Amino acid sequence: MHGRRPPRATRAGLAAAVAALGIGGWMTYDGVRVQTPPRPSVADALTARPGSAHSTSGPDATAMTFSPPVRIRIPSIGVDAPVVALGADTAGHLRVPPEDDRNLAGWYRDGASPGAAGNAVMDGHVDTPRGRAVFYGLGALHKGATVSVTRADRSTAEFSVYGIEVYAKDAFPDERVYGPTSKPELRLLTCGGGHTKATGYLGNVVVYARLVKSLRP
Template sequence: MAARPSSLADNEPRTKTLVVGAVAALVLAMVLFGGNDTTPSDASRPPKAPHTEAAAAPPAERTAGKHLPRARPVRLLIPKISVDAPFTELAIGSTGQLQPPPADDTNLVGWFAKGASPGEAGTSIIAGHVDTMTSAAVFADLGELKKGDSFEVRRDDGRTASFVVDDVETFEKDNFPSRRVYADTDQAQVRLITCAGDYDRTVRDYTDNLVVFAHLV
């Protein structure tokens, strides 16, 4: 289970940094929420939006499997853990870090807006805080999800993308499988990502990342 605010002893700051990607020849941090994976491989970059050069694959390859057209996500609904949260767009900053959702809003999730949108063919990245300095946050109970559980993403085109969980895994940030998590696919898939493990007060970060793997149904 994701860490609880009861571990917020001494009012330690708990805002996590979302980290992704290698850009060109520059090796950048590769794990969301402050992890490090210095593999300088294109395969471990976050998936790109369809209008970028990463979409140069043949159309049949890009549209295999069930999928929806591109549309901005509006709301994430995970009934099992009582999540009903709006979206904000996340972008990579000048340091190569994916900016996190605002820490002052505990009921907010972010999606990597230059990657696939939820329901679109490709790997969509959705991230949220597990807690903040003052309370539990939107993904506090993300670790309770199991294979076969379902969740929905409402989109601004009026459609609802329904997903089923394939797997839920926790990875050490120092040994994060970037290719497996971020690599693009020809199916409509989603990764829900937050912090997990122990809180290291020395570096003011959690030791692990929790990743929920899911696909469109």
């Protein structure tokens, strides 16, 4: 199985992290897939629009200081995984977690850390040649689900999911997903949207979440 490089983002003013992540090419692989990942339900999917990403009810937690993530937990879909920091390759494209560990999530180290102000971006494989991987169940999340990220300073950033979407890889809304924000937000990404042997996965699942609680030792 071979990873296809995502194209670079083109929206003017995006940070270097956004340019590295690209427009909708996240973790799109060639190869035969025998499993169909869950897709968001109509009731829980977010119809994202510019300017509406933060128009959610409930209190906003105060942004935390920068600290790298070391573990992510999503109890409702059984995720409990270590996190590896990811950089960009020489072409400016985000690297993906190694496939030899199916229970491993990635974090873009040149962007915001989970809990700090800004959009923290984390990704994970939906599956590998050996079967389901860490973010296989991402599309099965519901609004209000909890995502907890343990950080290197031993604090925990707790997020609440407010939207789940599937985007075609050739129509990925980079500004909606990666656009700047002064609030602490989290984006989780994996492959989805159907799969063909010829093209690999046809889209990407994106989970939108915002910080609701910070826990310190």
